[in-house]
Amino acid sequence: MAGPGPVDGRFTVGVSRDFLDTDGRNVWGDIRLSELDAAGIDWHYLPRDTDELLATDIDGLDAVLFAAPAVTARTFTGLTRPPLLFARFGVGYDSVDLDACTRHGALVTITPDGARRPVATAALTMLLAVLHNVPAKDRLVREGRWSEREQWMGLGLTGRRVGLLGLGNTARDLVGLLRPFEVEVIAYDPYCPAETARELGVRLVDADAVMAEADAVIVMCVLTDETRHLVDARRLSLMKPSAVLLNVARGPIVDETALIEALRAGRVRGAGLDVFESEPPGLDNPLLGMDNVVLSPHSLAWTDEMSAGNGGSAVRAILDVATGRLPRFVVNRDVLGHPGLSERLGVPTRYGRAEVRT
Known part of the structure; x- marks a missing residue:
């Protein structure tokens, strides 16, 4: 007691x-x-x-x-x-x-030892939900729009290239969870020893290369002055139109206004966000009305x-x-x-x- x-x-x-x-x-x-x-x-x-x-x-x-x-x-x-x-x-x-x-x-x-596996699992959950268009398909059933399902063909994860912004303990755990999907993993982390990355089978590159080469970019770094708006309009413009962006770290690492514009213009296929620049986001935030975005209230790992x-x-x-x-x-x-x-x-x-x- x-x-x-x-x-x-x-x-x-x-x-x-x-x-x-x-x-x-x-x-x-x-x-x-x-x-x-x-x-x-x-x-x-x-x-x-x-x-x-x-x-x-x-x-x-x-x-x-x-x-x-x-x-x-x-x-x-x-x-x-x-x-x-x-x-x-x-x-x-x-x-x-x-x-x-x-x-x-x-x-x-x-408490990195306590959050490591839950957050890594949440990142994988978000990744699969975005690639498979899970929320959109859920709405098709609930709204009686079954005939529209052909419009929401997903992307398979197997054999894709996953890019990580940050290769700390949680990201390293995610690398292990991704192995059965036979993906290639690249990462940007100036503080990760090259030997550690090699042992994980991860190729270290710069941030621009992660954005340009990956089929899925996952933000997993700590928010600092150095990482604030690490993902900005310029870096978003480097992404493949078929690629998706996920943020399971902190909202301000991604320039949210630039992301919204990239999604609207079709320069990015989709996004998965557990965090936002301002929390909670306003009800007028355009992200809330986008079918190609999966959202969670900063609690996906809970x-x-x-x-x-x-x-x-x-x-x-x-x-x-x-x-x-x-x-x-x-x-x-x-x-x-x-x-x-x-x-x-x-x-x-x-x-x-x-x-x-x-």
């Missing part, structure tokens, strides 16, 4: 309230919070549902497990003691001010598998910090030199000398 709140002398955790529905049930189901109970850690849901964590939400906590709320510079204003850890339920951290967390000696972790995986990974990070160990998936590595972190963990952290879970 969740504790009533922070208790002096014990490690205390707050869980963001966006996990709960209006009836107080966790919408994600089992996210492994029982492991905190088993370890004797006090935890509670934060008192309010908020888009931005503030001092009134988290003051006095040792760790915060959160999904939707942003962590900003304002989060630390008025805190008497910053949390040791912000454990994000998911892999994206574009809503987290890493510099602010580092300045205040707070670790930030993500399954019980992801719930347990993300939750378990975040909880493991909390348990590590509670026992004086550095968790595995720290994204603001510069914080390891912060003297306040070393003192509160009780172990030296500069240059990462504390024990790290593997």
Whole structure:
């Protein structure tokens, strides 16, 4: 059972309230919070549902497990003691001010081990749905337009060339899922070692080559200043008219206005989007009226598998910090030199000398 709140002398955790529905049930189901109970850690849901964590939400906590709320510079204003850890339920951290967390000696972790397979599976699901025109064919049946089915001939995946923008852990998992389809995989990722790509059987190329050569381009990279609008009007113009574009990463990586224009002009066959530049998209967004586009509300990978995986990974990070160990998936590595972190963990952290879970 969740504790009533922070208790002096014990490690205390707050869980963001966006996990709960209006009836107080966790919408994600089992996210492994029982492991905190088993370890004797006090935890509670934060008192309010908020888009931005503030001092009134988290003051006095040792760790915060959160999904939707942003962590900003304002989060630390008025805190008497910053949390040791912000454990994000998911892999994206574009809503987290890493510099602010580092300045205040707070670790930030993500859950790539929990999201890896669910997101890879979601990408494959989206790819097949786009190639087979699944939503359009569903509408034909529901609207009594059976005779129009010849107009929606799909494309087979076997033997095609798939291009990945990003070859991180999740994309690498997708490469394995694609093997039975005997596809050729090319990828753009300036940070992926050539040896890793060779071991996967993936040919590394530049971003323009991915766009020009692939039958299906799948965006799987992290949103940064470098990748914002990586897929712009110029790169979309390089695609084959028979090719499709998928985005299962972050909306702003694709110039949505340019994509809409390319789809309208027939320069791209179709698209599959789990993410958008602005979420949720407006009801007047042209994408919502396009038959050759498959859409999902940034939740295609949401399954019980992801719930347990993300939750378990975040909880493991909390348990590590509670026992004086550095968790595995720290994204603001510069914080390891912060003297306040070393003192509160009780172990030296500069240059990462504390024990790290593997």
